[in-house]
Amino acid sequence: MGASGSAVRVGADSLCQFVSDLFVHMGWKRSEGDTVADHLVVADQSGHPSHGTGMLGTYVDSFRAGAIRPGAEPADRPAAPPFAVIDANFALGHIVALEAVDRAVGMVGQYGVGIVNVIRAHHMGRIGHYAERAADAGMISMFWANVYGRAPLVAPFGGTQARMGTNPHCIGIPRVGQPPILLDFATSRIPLGKARVAHTRGVPAPEGSLLDHLGKETRNPAVMFEEPAGALLPFGDHKGYGLALVAELLSSALAGGETIAELDDAGLIANNLLAIVLDPTRLGQDPESVSERIERYLRWVTDVPLAEGVDAVLAPGDPEFDSRRAHAGSVELSAGGLARLNAAAAAAGFRPFTA
Template sequence: MTDTTTLSVEELTQIVTRIFSQNGLSALQAEAVAAVIVAGERDACKSHGIYRIEGCLQTVRAGKVAPQAEPELIDDGSALLRVDAKGAFSPAAFAIGAPVLAQRAKDQGIAALAINSCTHFSALWPEVEALTGMGLAALAMCPSYSTVAPAGGTQPLLGTNPLAFGWPRPDHPPYVFDFATSVAARGEIELHRRAGKPIPEGWAIGPDGTPTTDPEDALAGAMLTFGGHKGSAISTMIELLAGAMIGDLTSPEALDYLGTTSLSPHHGELVIAFSPEKFAAGRGGDPFSRAELLFSAILGQGARLPSQRRFSARETSLRSGIRLSAAEMAMLNEFLAAA
């Protein structure tokens, strides 16, 4: 426990940005990717923290991302914006599109950002949080690659297809959720396998299509959606809206394209932004303070808001820095030296 290093968010950001710059990422991509990875580490989301650096670099080395691509904004003045990522990492495409999306939502009430042809590895909460910081509510979704069976099915087809939502809260971190539409993450099944433990019932089916609690079987078979047929329907909606509709790869197509689930998938993403101020205009009552009544009622009966643990870890990190183990520091130094 004494063998740890404490870095400020800024210090860690500089290190991670340097790693990506030295590995061939453009300044925009290096900064945008480093920002989401450090945000994960800062919020004690270890699975989206510096652990992700290696996967990103592998994807670069495999030639499955375009590290120097400059994402291009396509804007015809309508409520629909597009960023063609041209193979870049998605956070760089979002960075280009987000300010325009925010302004368009304020003007139009609602606006959408379709990100196309990106390489995607990050959580969606940094994006919806960024939009809440501009006073907007936001919904984000994307496919991934086929590892989940549709309800009643027997084979992997859908992705873990995350859905994220954010709502701005004055004087509080935003209301934010971001979850996979599978019951569990693939990584959780992998952890059970390594620990030699059975997985809970309802997480997965084996290659023969029947329910299994054996992690090996589950990894060779398919995961299940959360909430049975309802989660399956939502996951299918995500394939349609953030795949077929935006002219980008669905999860089965993304798996075909990449040929493996071990690199970051290439596909698109859909972000919808809402201006609560414009939606509520003329109706009387402030939408943000009315939302606080709902949050108070949730908290008042002992329930939690999503992301509370993450926000409290963030507070600690911002106050006291991010503590990394000796192994983590060694990993960072190795990435710096290897480049």
């Protein structure tokens, strides 16, 4: 375990093992613990601690409250291929979402497209993880999710109180021999997890990202963790608000999942997810030609005079992949992040993390 300022660098493998062991201790199967651990540690390495091991405290709280439980069995609801609907029964979302992508990819072989709606899942984590799974199979993918089961976090454009979750939007486009183009973002200016990170580190939130409980703009991230709580603002004003609203409806209303208006006090973070996976070769173009055009366009877009203070123009997903290369085999945890990790373990009656 190495230290850098107030951060500690730990081995990724040892952190994965610890997280998996924690879930096994709480009653999940080893394979399930491994899946969740891989997801969370990759999120940390990708520069998204808000969706990484920092979520363990929330998961343990949901477990202790009985909101999630080992052995929860997802079940199919009636749907005909290339459609599928999975009622997750509040099983661990990381596992059910991977199953959904794999099923969608499986349907692509016969139908050219696979469309899967997952409803009533526990928190799925970083949605880009699933776009990468589809891209590994050579597939384009699109995802919309809502966030419910807890109080709303995001104010609609023009409003002063929260009415929505951070409802992510994600698209993945595979590339030959390169990481995919990966567009994955919350529809709020910042996700709640990043407000939590700012609050823990004692730094202000970005300008224009928060309202206090009186509806006034603020940079103090503490407003999201006080009562009465403030609200996150949508990115791009009406644009982010519109995407959040559409993500809510597409992920939930089509197959009978709850919207946040129908279930906002269940004591857990739940997701519904609509996944559309398609085979780009079914559009009639030669795959090599498509790949060449993608790479040519990316070179043209990124080969541009740079603004002051900017080192390079990046494609969507490049920051995450660059972060992973910089943290190959390791994870950097803040001192607060390490403390929260061990607090979560202690709450579950488990040992502290030692590298």
